Amino acid sequence: MLDERTKQVLFAVIQCYINAPGPVGSRVVTKKYSFGLSPATIRNIMSDLEEMGYLQQPHTSAGRVPTDVGYRYYVDSMRAEQRLINKDFLLELNRKLESLRKDINAFLDEASKMLSNLSHYIGVTMSPNTSNTTLARIELIKYRDNQVAVILFTDEGVIKNRIISVDASLSQRDLNRIASYINSHFSGRTVEEIRKVVAKELAREKVLCDSLVEQAMTICGAVFSASPGNLYISGLSEVLALPDFCDIDRIKELLKTIEDKHVIVRLLDKIANAEGPQVIIGSENTLDEMKPFSIVASTYREGSRPMGAVGIIGPTRMNYLEAISIVDLMANYITEMLSDK
Amino acid sequence: MLDERTKQVLFAVIQCYINAPGPVGSRVVTKKYSFGLSPATIRNIMSDLEEMGYLQQPHTSAGRVPTDVGYRYYVDSMRAEQRLINKDFLLELNRKLESLRKDINAFLDEASKMLSNLSHYIGVTMSPNTSNTTLARIELIKYRDNQVAVILFTDEGVIKNRIISVDASLSQRDLNRIASYINSHFSGRTVEEIRKVVAKELAREKVLCDSLVEQAMTICGAVFSASPGNLYISGLSEVLALPDFCDIDRIKELLKTIEDKHVIVRLLDKIANAEGPQVIIGSENTLDEMKPFSIVASTYREGSRPMGAVGIIGPTRMNYLEAISIVDLMANYITEMLSDK
DNA sequence: GTTTAGCACTCTCGACCGTTGAGTGCTAAT
DNA sequence: ATTAGCACTCAACGGTCGAGAGTGCTAAAC
Secondary structure (H helix, E strand, C coil): CCCHHHHHHHHHHHHHHHHCCCCECHHHHHHHCCCCCCHHHHHHHHHHHHHCCCEECCCCCCCEEECHHHHHHHHHHHHHHCCCCCHHHHHHHHHHHHCCCCCHHHHHHHHHHHHHHHHCCEEEEECCCHHHCEEEEEEEEEEECCEEEEEEEECCCCEEEEEEECCCCCCHHHHHHHHHHHHHHHCCCEHHHHHHHHHHHHHCCCCCCCHHHHHHHHHHHHHCCCCCCCEEEECHHHHHCCHHHHCHHHHHHHHHHHHCHHHHHHHHHHHHHCCCCEEECHHHCCCHHHCCEEEEEEEEEECCEEEEEEEEEEECCCCHHHHHHHHHHHHHHHHHHHHCC | CCCHHHHHHHHHHHHHHHHCCCCECHHHHHHHCCCCCCHHHHHHHHHHHHHHCCEECCCCCCCEEECHHHHHHHHHHHHHHCCCCCHHHHHHHHHHHHCCCCCHHHHHHHHHHHHHHHHCCEEEEECCCHHHCEEEEEEEEEEECCEEEEEEEECCCCEEEEEEECCCCCCHHHHHHHHHHHHHHHCCCEHHHHHHHHHHHHHCCCCCCCHHHHHHHHHHHHHCCCCCCCEEEECHHHHHCCHHHHCHHHHHHHHHHHHCHHHHHHHHHHHHHCCCCEEECHHHCCCHHHCCEEEEEEEEEECCEEEEEEEEEEECCCCHHHHHHHHHHHHHHHHHHHHCC
């Protein structure tokens, strides 16, 4: 719907702006990109683009700055076309993260740092949402008089442990029986499923014929609560080095938002079901606090089940192409890692 | 060594400055504190204090600002005297943290948030340094062919788990024997001790008479590596709201330092052996990056063994008295919690 | 001898220009 | 449809100026 030439001018402005913040004028566009047109013509085109909402002027007689709508158009046009597959990046990734494969939490922590290092924005990774993990095995170990350590092994290689209080009369043998009961019934099913079954079971007549089953259900009820994934955030200092954050109030806003991890978790949860990297640009954010920022995020999967998310948070003036490919690569890397475990 | 009256004036200036940043003049001192002296006299005293290095003038004909030396004198004088024991605070602490007692990591995360909420500075908590924790019990569980999940129970209620690779031929029975061997030999000793014994043992003749012992030692070697305590940091946004941080470069510096958690860990490790809350004021910091900031920190113990640290990081213009009592209270709370487990 | 009043002096801070330069919009010529 | 030319606009920069806060000094008062 946009003239090819007009499109090129729009992209030129956006690219200029991404490279260096500050309004971009008609002359620099003609200089940096050889359109074979004079500044005056470019001016006219830019004026059109402004009317259509893709660009805006901070004030009369200043250059143009892309709007969020402009970025959106840019991202959507470019997405399929260009994709910088960075071989070196993958190798680096492999080398650095190889040693951490066993511990997904340490891995994700490191991964968030890499995301931020590469992009120079904020890197975010979220560990698998427990409700989507599948139970491989459960172990119950008597810890103290009335305390039991519960060790959950999941297919994804995550281990969780919790200490719960139980009837002091339970012996380790009882616990073993309970564990094997749970294993035989629930192994291979997701936490979410288990939770539902248990809830139904517990809601039924309290007087379960078998006290073992009852004990098992109680334990499951205590253990299989959905807990949100852990969040790893890196690169705050990275982002502060950007000229976009010369304003102190923006930093405050950002930090306050980031510090409240629930917000980010919910945000990443939202994109969990989408395919491929998702891009949310500035005002497209539903959360007011995030409106000054853009997010590029993607989910990693185990099989077809979305497990967790990785993403990059930066200013709306973000290098979207780079960010998209970094996020995509990272998500795919983790997905593969999980599948050939 | 300081005249009582002079001392009072110094403290008055410091307190004024803590309440509101900006040079404090002689007139405001006479107004806020009734010394029964005229501004002129105060001026003379302040001039003396400047000469002695406790105060300084940002520029001629401006009010005075405390120097780090001044703060130090203030803190040392006040420390024993005044201590605001906040009953409400303790109750609140109890209520909020009661439910988290079982999981020390969640607890410490919450505790760091409370520290920052209460002080309006940055709250920091560090989980027990593993080398000081004592092993209560170890459990080995066969996980996959050549992988074993190692579950460490410590006296402090912390559980650690790791997955390590072992000889695939080991059966669960073998593992049980190895575990009980380790338990009988090492239970009750600190990770650090165990590490030393194991290292010695492994360094000896490779051909250990008993292959079980050898396996046990190998596993111990892999598991009992010292890992630094986890660090929980909260309240960055809190600190940005302070007028002290109007300067963007300071924020950047601070964030960069904080983000590199090793620095903070080392810092807290240093105070591990001191008694009571430690105060490091601005330029007293050995690390250049931390020189613009002050730290109030204390260790919590189990018995007499220092386990981890809690602290507050803020500007040199910090409410030291409040910070000290908050940190002290928190450290004591955790110490008690650990002892009556 | 100590304290105080008075006064001149210093320095920062914000307001208020005029200037500069980048960039536009318009118009008339190509 | 494009371009050259020109008048116009506006932020940014730098300098000046006055107000205000606070000091240091001196001489008088206690």
